[in-house]
Amino acid sequence: MWKCPKCGRAFQNMGQHHFCGESPNTIEDYIAEQSEEVQLRLRQVYAAIKAVLPDATEKISWQMPTFWKGRNLIHFAASKHHIGLYPGGKATTVFADQLTEYPTSKGTIRFPNHQPLPLELIAEIARWCGQENAK
Numbered sequence: 557m558w559k560c561p562k563c564g565r566a567f568q569n570m571g572q573h574h575f576c577g578e579s580p581n582t583i584e585d586y587i588a589e590q591s592e593e594v595q596l597r598l599r600q601v602y603a604a605i606k607a608v609l610p611d612a613t614e615k616i617s618w619q620m621p622t623f624w625k626g627r628n629l630i631h632f633a634a635s636k637h638h639i640g641l642y643p644g645g646k647a648t649t650v651f652a653d654q655l656t657e658y659p660t661s662k663g664t665i666r667f668p669n670h671q672p673l674p675l676e677l678i679a680e681i682a683r684w685c686g687q688e689n690a691k
Contacts, residue, residue, distance in 0.1 A: 558570045558571065558572065571636065579616060579619050580616055580619075581616065582614070582616070583602060583614050583615075583616070583621040585616075586598075586616060586620075586621050587599060587602065587621070590634045593669075594634045594639075594669070597634075597639050597669065597673060598621075598632070598634055598639065600673055600675055601632050601639060601641070601673065601675075601678055602621065602632070604675045604676075604678045604679040604682065605623055605630060605632070605678065605679065605682040606623075607679060608679045608680075608682050608683040608686065609623045609625075609629065609630075609682055609683070609685075609686045611625065612624060612625045612629055612686065613625065617631065618631065619633075620632065620633040620642065621633065623682070623685075623686075625686065625689055626689065627689065629643075629682070629685045629686055629689055630642065630643045630644075630681070630682050630685045635666070637668060637669055638659075638666040638667055638668045638669055639666075639667045639669070639673065640664060640665070640666055640667075641664070641665040641666075641667065641678060641681065642663055642664055642665075643663065643665070643681050643682070643684075643685050644663045644685070645662045645663040646688070647663070647681055647684060647685060647688075648660050648661075648662065648663060648664070648665060650684065651677070651680075651681055651684075654677055654680075655677075657671075658674075665681075
């Protein structure tokens with residue numbers, strides 16, 4: 557077990573990312589709480605998703621930036637070594653051929669911090685999530 561020296565919460569993973577105290581209220585608040593280099597990457601992901609889902613409501617859900625339209629469409633978040641994109645299990649199956657160079661698991665795509673972000677692919681996945689929700 558690891559205990560955060562700031563807030564005292566206990567976690568299974570050493571140095572696990574979390575928010576001490578209250579969760580952020582907006583996506584901008586979430587981004588502002590990250591390191592400078594990660595902020596740039598998060599803003600790029602945010603802009604790519606927002607461009608294709610302009611009518612979606614932006615909120616924090618599961619302590620992650622989320623685009624919502626009647627239900628959660630897509631989430632993204634910062635982790636220690638990657639930016640996580642959470643479009644759901646069906647999306648990772650549909651886009652599997654385009655995701656071969658990124659670690660994935662059911663509903664999760666990890667974009668390592670040492671690689672450029674595939675912003676066009678992120679936008680395409682977000683657009684697909686919006687279209688799936690409209691069905």
